[in-house]
Amino acid sequence: MRNIISLKNYQEFNNVYKNGKSYANKFLVMYVMENNLEVNRLGISVSKKVGNSVVRHRLCRLVRESYRLHKAVFNSGLDIVVVARVNANNAGYKEIESAFLHLGKLHHITNL
Numbered sequence: 001m002r003n004i005i006s007l008k009n010y011q012e013f014n015n016v017y018k019n020g021k022s023y024a025n026k027f028l029v030m031y032v033m034e035n036n037l038e039v040n041r042l043g044i045s046v047s048k049k050v051g052n053s054v055v056r057h058r059l060c061r062l063v064r065e066s067y068r069l070h071k072a073v074f075n076s077g078l079d080i081v082v083v084a085r086v087n088a089n090n091a092g093y094k095e096i097e098s099a100f101l102h103l104g105k106l107h108h109i110t111n112l
Helices: 010-019 053-069 086-090 093-107
Strands: 021-024 028-034 041-046 078-084
Touching: 010 028, 010 041, 010 078, 021 093, 028 093, 041 053, 053 078, 053 086, 053 093
Parallel strands: 041 078
Antiparallel strands: 021 028, 028 078
């Protein structure tokens, strides 16, 4: 069984963008919306403005790993979309993890 369930298509992302609530910090923007399911679904968006494909995929992996390691502290039943900002292209894992958890606290969706 997969660890993380993803948002896949344009309609799912667009629904979260339109109906969700957003907070941002230096590296990331997080949109959160309730999904009436028992699991969280994670979507990650990294624009070409952030960097080439190597940089974009690295940021996706860092965000996904941050969520995977802290999945237990997040409330369930949420659609979460994380958008990487241009400043994130040189950020390390600890910075991305810290930014991710900070946004979770702002949304009041973590048990920290």
